Amino acid sequence: MNSNRVVAGTGFYGLNSNQLKKPAGIFVDVNLDLYVADYMNDRVQLFHPGESNGITVVGSRSLNPTIKLAWPSGIILDAEKYLFIVDFGNSRIIGSGLNGFRCLVGCYGVGSQSNQLNIPFSFSFDRSGNIFVADTDNHRIQKFLLMKESFALSFNQTKFCPTATWDSNGIIFADRSMAGEYPTAIFVSTNNTIYVANQQKNTIVMWEE
Template sequence: MINFTATTAVTTAVTTAVATATDTTSPGNLKWSTTATTVMGNGYGSDPDQLKYADGLFIEPKTQILYVADAANNRVQKRYPNGKIETAAGRPDGEGGSTPDKLTSPSGVFADESENVYVADLHNQRVQFWQKDAKSGKTVAGNGTTGSALNEFNSPIRVLLDSKKNIIVVDLQNQRVTQWSLPYDPTKSVGTLLAGGNGAGLNPYQLNFPVGLYFDEPNNILYIANDVSHSVTQWELGTYGTKSIYAGIPGRPGSSAAQLNGPEGITLDKYGNLYVADCMNNRIQMYCPNAVYGITIAGTGRMGNGSNEFYFPHDVAFDSELNLYVTDTYNFRIQKFERIK
């Protein structure tokens, strides 16, 4: 579910029963509070502490600064551990555009310890680099035009950097993930295909509107959430790398423990557990290594605005203490679930 500007509520209720994290033991024996506190988001708006359909979420490991792609405000906001909130990229007032000082529907964000940010600038078909305190950004991937050539994007929605500072981008409507090397040259730079590129489909070697990404660099594996096939693909990089469905049942959306419905953001913890923002099911699912069934660790499975509920969650992240953070997109807030064990 990737429409950031829709205002009509979905009327189909999710009626499945769900387990909580306190019902089971995972690698690391992890448990979280079942209710959250709001760490960002004071309703719908463009004030510094407000959000409009926030999407991608990232917590920088060393500084513990939280970054969120505030999509309909055309900006990236950052929250320091002391609670201070600032704009990291884009116009603070939310004005969008394609000039270097503006963004249009930014959807993914990655940051380094120096507070420089990389932004998947969805509707401008580019990835922008903003230095700390900069008033404008620089293009580091894509040429700003919509297309399927390897120097183009068709809706870049997630971005991350590996340890060699290669830029890895989820190219949503081109059904692929590409890698870009620095320095960027607008006349010469092209991406290298890492995953997908075989059209949309349900096979392990195909992506189907990829929206979430995690790179397990030590094992050279990409985890990719496919919105339309309702699954997470495990894509081993390399010429003969294997491709397999890691979570969900391709083409069969649902709310059982084995199913997903419109999965969005994903992440892994240090124990190898996979976490999925199961958007249309309004829950966060945890998959222990090699598990077939997910465990609901946050959300009730029903749409709502209570402290234990979501309205289309779009991304997940952890801080250094493994507290869980969730972009609760249509409630215009970021929720924190404290780790209790």
């Protein structure tokens, strides 16, 4: 890997289909389609391989505007091509289904209660389909349990039914003493090992199952 090239964006910020503005999250699927959480443009862009012009699939100027985004910061696509997005500015996690987008967790306003989030930045699924959220301004990692009847694994990629739901009340997986202040990045591996970026202590913390 001795060379690199730009696959999305022009180097100048903007709202055109070939531009981005402070992209914050990316996901590449098995077809090498690139999904970008275009943070400051309040949208998610899809770039097909070799294409410089993106398609707005969620948010500002999308073809089917079913939900408004505010600074999307993270994105995951499941095996059925359902999108899951960190809606950073609205402090919630949303997901797509048969009838458009819906709120999944953090649907009760900004706050620190078990059913609330406060400026979450990223999230990840474990191998049981539970959601782990870096609840940044609450200085914690929240775990939201999947309702068991709606999940399967497909080629090591998460696969949900379109009506999958999660418990609205999260469990504190790691508090400030473990996750540090303002945790921003989280990753859960296929063997359920959890990694969190602890900005306060300049470390990456790991939990093994």
